[in-house]
Amino acid sequence: MYQIIAKRVCAPEVIEYVIYAPVIASSAAPGQFVMLRVDENGERVPFTICDFDRLKGSVTILVQTVGVSTYKLSLKNAGDDILDLAGPFGEATDLKNYSRILLVAGGIGVAVIYPQAKVLNSKDCKFDVILGVRNSQMLVYSNEIKILSDYLYITSDDGSVGIKGFVTDKIGELLNANQSHYDLVFAVGPPPMMRAVCEITKRFNIKTIVSLNSIMLDGTGMCGCCRVTIGGQVKYSCVHGPEFDGHLVDWNEVIFRSKRFNALEKEHYCKLRGL
Ligand SMILES: Cc1cc2nc3c(=O)[nH]c(=O)nc-3n(C[C@H](O)[C@H](O)[C@H](O)COP(=O)(O)OP(=O)(O)OC[C@H]3O[C@@H](n4cnc5c(N)ncnc54)[C@H](O)[C@@H]3O)c2cc1C
Ligand code: FES
Known part of the structure; x- marks a missing residue:
């Protein structure tokens, strides 16, 4: 217990x-x-x-x-x-060998970048953060991250906080303004968001790490449930990840596999909550 x-x-x-x-x-x-x-x-x-x-x-x-x-x-x-x-x-993240990092979190992905922001700040690393939320109510840990980071940019779908738009709009703007500014982008959020981030950073040839939230069962590399394809090789998110080179991820597979149980999950959830 x-x-x-x-x-x-x-x-x-x-x-x-x-x-x-x-x-x-x-x-x-x-x-x-x-x-x-x-x-x-x-x-x-x-x-x-x-x-x-x-x-x-x-x-x-x-x-x-x-x-x-x-x-x-x-x-x-x-x-x-x-x-x-x-x-x-899972494998721990090590971001300290980069000179300027852009951390990007969509929604609950802030849970992944908050501890990284703490470590980067403690090692005096330069890093900026983009937090993307649906609306102002969904903004979490922004005050803490603002203190830790060099710059914090916030985007919201409805414009109720920060800039109206998606994290990808802000990334495009930052990279267009200064292409060589960042040597690493770290992105975490819904798979379509991470894929969109990778499409932009690939154009600018900036290394991009993503944190995959694959469906998991045992977490020990034995059941195969969290299988992903990275650069043509099969990997298990729970033991080899959850972080991978975003430019090598087979995004079609990740997105397809993440939706496999949606109908069943929804049915069980509605039953439990009496919806
Ligand atoms: C490495 C990793 C870290 C994560 N960290 C967080 C976090 O910090 N905070 C947070 O809120 N969520 C996190 N998630 C997602 C979280 O595990 C799922 O939201 C949770 O499993 C949903 O369970 P459920 O029974 O409430 O919902 P379900 O009804 O089972 O599913 C709802 C949604 O969650 C996804 N999901 C279901 N089971 C799993 C599973 N075993 N593994 C991954 N996704 C699943 C489904 O695809 C579906 O989209 C993380 C996932 C991974 C793989
Ligand atoms: S969760 Fe079973 S192999 Fe990763």
């Missing part, structure tokens, strides 16, 4: 949980994730380690309620237990 130490609603359907898990906290690093099971009937679901505190023995996750497991988790409160929390899984 793992106890929820704190719970905070950050945006509609977006909740931050601080969970007591000293063994995971002791070796966690940015880019890695945990696999969580809410109760004995639950599936194992992956969440990025958004923050950790080795002294307090805690890990923080930022979760968007989208289906059965995340809904069941949303009903838990501080002081409640969750059944399993395993990790850390």
